Amino acid sequence: MERLFRWTFRIVAAVLLLAGLAIGVVYWLAWRSLPDYDATEVVAGLTAPVEIVRNTYNVPHIFGETDADVFFGLGYAHAQDRLWQMTLMRRTAQGKLSELFGQRTLRTDELLRRLGLYRAAVRSVAAQDDETLAMLEAYSAGVNARIEVINREARGRGAPEFFLFEPQIAPWQPADSIAIVKLMALQLSGQASEEVLRARASLILPEERLRDLHPDVPGKGKVVLASDLFPTLSQTQFAQADPEDDPFLWPVPRRGLSGASNAFAVAAERAAAGGALLANDPHMGLTAPTIFYLARLQLSTGGAIGGTIPGIPVVMVGRTNQLGWGLTSSYMDDQDVMMEQLNPDDITQYRTPDGWADFETERTIIKIKDAQPVTLTLRRSVNGPILTGRQFDLGTVTPQGYVPALSWTALAEDDTSLRTGLDLMRAADLDEGLAAARYFVAPSQNLMLTDGKRIAMQVMGRQPDRDELHQSQGRIPAPGWVEANRWKGTKPFEENPVWTDPEGGLLGNTNNKTVDTPFPDHLSFVWGDSQRVQRMERLLQARDVHTRASLMEAQLDTVSFAARSLLPLVGRDLWFTGDSAPADSVQRRRQVALELLAAWNGEMSEHLPEPLIYSAWMRFLQQRLIRDDLGPLTSEYPLMEPLFIERVFRNTDGAGAWCDVIQSTAPETCTEIARQSLDDALQFLEDRYGSRVEAWRWGDAHEARSDHPVLGDIPGLGLIVNIRQSTSGGDHTLQRGRTSGELPDPFLNVQAATYRGVYDFADPESSVFITSTGQSGHPLSKYYDDLGELWRRGEYIPMTLDPDLARAGAVGITTLLPVP
Template identity: 30%
Template sequence: MKRLFNILLYTFLAACAAGLAVSGTVYFLLRASVPDYDEDFSVAGIDSPVDILRDSSALPHITAGSAEDVYFAIGFVHAQDRLGQLLRARRATKDLLPLEPTTEIDSSTSDALEAYAAGVNAWLGLVSEGGRGRGSPELLIADERMIAAWRPVDSLRIAHAFLSDLRPKSRQELSVSSDLRVPSDRPATPELFATPPEVSLNAWALSGDRTATGAPILAADIVGPLSLPSEWYLADLQLPTGAAIGATLPGVPFVVIGRNERVAWAFRSTSQNAVREPEAPTGRGAGDYLMMLDRLARSTDANNALSGTSEMLSAGMEVLAIDRETLARWPEREIERPASFRDARLAVLDDRQLIFSVEGAITVQRDTVSAAARALLPLMAKELWFVRSASGIEETRTERLRNEILDKLAQWNGDMDRYSQEPLVFWAWVSALQRRILQDEFPAAKEVWTRPNPDFLYAVLSGRDRSEVWCDIRPSARTETCEDQVRAALDDALGWLVDRYGSDPSDWSWGEAHTLNMQWSPIRPGGMVSDLLSLEAPTPGDPFTLMSTVFASDDDRPFVSDAGTNLQAVMSLSDESGSYFITPAGQSGHPLSRFYENLFPKWMQGEYIMMSTDLSLARGGAAGTSRLSPKSEDSSSTKEDRSQ
């Protein structure tokens, strides 16, 4: 018996020791892959030394003697901070069109893509030498084929995928499980199948006569996936023609939304919802788009920035540019896109104020009043607000709850505040109503009646073009009215809320149900590790507020947001005002880096980072400074060598 005990004890101790050894090795490899921002490197592919200054938020400020060396360095730091994200994006786009950069883009852009690829490959080479834990935590278990050399065509494919994400889904893409055809006895309400794109670009500008400094202001934001690391990477590229600062897309060397010392630029999607079947962008559009970004970074004024844009701008996009005096756009006449609740709210705020400061523009961007709620709620509750129990008859508990909620909604201004109960009641009610109206028509197409569609509900409740017929339940013998459905949906919603959050409405809050859920995105998604590394916090807003959040497809948590506004920028070229940017996570994609989530608190509190082309400002509290030096045997390398 004693011998058996000793055997079991030694086996247990050996297992513990082995576990500790494995854990220690894994931790060492993970720590080894955290970038050291003070480390210098000797690399092939550059002509002269490149300095990379990381400011207090780890934003890189890159200084080099040539544009190609700057683009080499941004490829290097993209790989250093976001290697897993780069390789994941490449894998996701590998089946796109076989684009050939030499036949699609000019020499300046081609040189930039080759230099960028060389920069990515320089970091891959350093990782392959060992001692860096394969460069990223998730690559410890990745297939070796994932870490192949980067090519310029990879950047083109990523740009192509970005443009494709701006395209709204077609009806076929919306539902692969069923045939979405409107029954013959129902009106063809176009809003029913209108779908937002996965990514949308939003921008608005103020001319100098409407700003406190007399210089134009340009505000931009992007709605898209919320993930860790962030979809966007902030950087300062000190090009020989002048610095270009702003948001870069990992995988692409250029600033997508940003400014140089003379011009600021941003883009606006012109087709926010698909009413008819959209056309996919062509492969040619990716090359043109990158050439336009290259030209914008080197532009000298707003009009110069937009010269030649007509041949480069992808369909469904508008570009805005400002300098110290001028506001310009292409097309010159603002394109009218389909009416949206976000645009309606922006118009209200724009009309409300005559003169704006940069801070005022930021306040507009962070607005969380829902125009959808302000439009729909009066139609939903117009009859119920005036209905009470018959005189002399005591109200039931359900009636008291219903009347209490209706009284609160009558005083609500539509603000999707995370501490308020009204947003939660409103969206639970809307969800129940949409389900009652559409589930009988499209029982197999769940996304049709679960995806929030206030445009469709507005058409139905307002009775436009006989759309109120949708309220009738087809299998039932009687003809249901929209008033019947609204009343029943309110009871459905209240029952769901009581079951989920208790019978006391004072305990309900929007933030309890509506959280910002940012999941770590490794090479192989899912699993317990991704859950441990995610960020989640109560958040205001909804899919139709200016500070946008998009509900995830989660039956258990229907109002969790895994997409929404993931970049905000407000730019001015005046001396008195700066340019401000913010993303919801951090610069690093490494979970053990202190810059993995350092911007998340700022994002939640509505704080922005001021970005400047002045390097002296970046040096204050800098996180590190590193230098890339050319290898001696490669000091006379040609541009062709960079792509190897």
């Protein structure tokens, strides 16, 4: 027995020792890929030495003798910290993910191949002006120089992910940066998905109820039903068809999760210190690392600092000493789905106003890890690339004998968007900043500007030129062979709305509706916000003068206008009614919840139970209102729509009819539905968080999940690479924390301000910024998540354009020397 024990002990010890050695080897290999920020490297592609000075938070300040050398340095710095992220985005745009991940990304690759984003990027290289092309080439050379150093010095393949997946990295090219801009356009666009969902709903709902669920924001608009344009779609099985779940690394945003942002500008006369102010916080999906990377470039025209995106060689949002700029999604309707009718005698042809025409076709091969390659035949009509029913849920609204085509400005093959970024960094004043917007193509954005005195907002991006006789006005898929439905090109840049030097000295945008012009000059029927704008107006108008602190306060504001307006409406017949109920009863639990909500000011604080009660109540309320009318389509509306709830409880145009359950005999009232929904919500929360209502915390449910998009789901690794934080805010607060809406955790924070910047031109050096994770994409780096806790607490770090200050606080200086 003793001998058996000794051998068992030896075997266990040996296994543990081998496991420890394996972990040590893995750790050593991963550690090797951590960049040395205090090194000197001799690299090809430079004309003179470049310094990359890293400050306390690992923000690189890049100095060189020429602009080309500075862009080279930015490419090198991006590749030092985010090489895996860059190559993953490039592979996504190219439709080459399956070479790494196998069958689970085949649908993603198929979508990108059919859209042809990378093809359009390659063709756009020829459209660049000399200075933009020089920037792209210098940046590419910097990325490739870092890859060469990694290979030469065996620096752990550049990132730990390359030990798990294909280590070979193709050289970076100018087309790769243009392709990432186009990929961002796909991730920020939701108009095509909105068209499809609206069409599906129109097959089930009468016209007046469709207007409730998809209301205009605000005002009236034309309601067109899918069955009006395609009579064969009148059967409900099309609308209720169950689309496939999104595959791995799917780049198309779910409804409600396309681009969002806040931007505020205060002219000098409304600023306490006499210099204009600008604040910006783009809202994007939370990932680890975040999409933004902070950097400072010392160009020949002066310094530029702010948020860059790895793979793209410009400061996307930030400032110089002469200009500050921010971005918000404009929600321009720059996508249209066209249904192309196939020739029944020859499916290689589609119907046009002049008869049948041949599709433009091309064959492409998708290589798949551990599987046979797949060959696709890509087709294009004059309206755009032909998609399949598995993309954008198009199969739910495509009649037999038709195929869907997508018209979209981001498919342009003369995309000059990056010239806008270059010109903004070099602009001397507001007028030059406005002129830079002319070259931007997609994704359409609101460009907020200040030059220290004046302020302006310019809608940039190409705007489709639609015919006023368009059958659906772009609101649902339309027949592609009808001349009036086809785009007539794009409108001149001069027709894009612009607001300059407004009376009152204030500008702001929360993705709210900006113009109220009729179709086809409408810009959009679908907007990203109808609630945050109400709070923004109140905060901006409440002060005679503003400071940097007041704009920071606005960015971090967690009061929900939606909660303040909906709760009195929904609960108007429930407050303080009935006798005191027995302890531990359903009635008593409801009374406690209503008492808490009655005294609540709408602040979505992570420490309070009221935001959780309110959010759960509104979620269950909307589900009760729509599920008998929509059936399986109910799952496509997981997020509460405030305008819909308001229309129902105000009985706008008879919208109170939603409260009556169709299948029941006795008519239900909205008060009954509100009470039942509250009970549903409270039971859900009790099952999840315990029976003590007062002990519930919004932050326990509203956890910000910045997960690694590839390694985050791997058991064990997820604990290392994922960043989880309790957060305040919500769907409709200025400090936005968009919830997932999906069970089992419908209140997770999945989209928020991935960057915040506030620039004070009375004292530019006091400007501040923050991102949601950290600078490094390496999980073992101390800079992987060091900014995340500051971000969660609403703190910022300073941003300086003073070279001496940058060098004085340096924690490392990378010196790049040209090859002799």
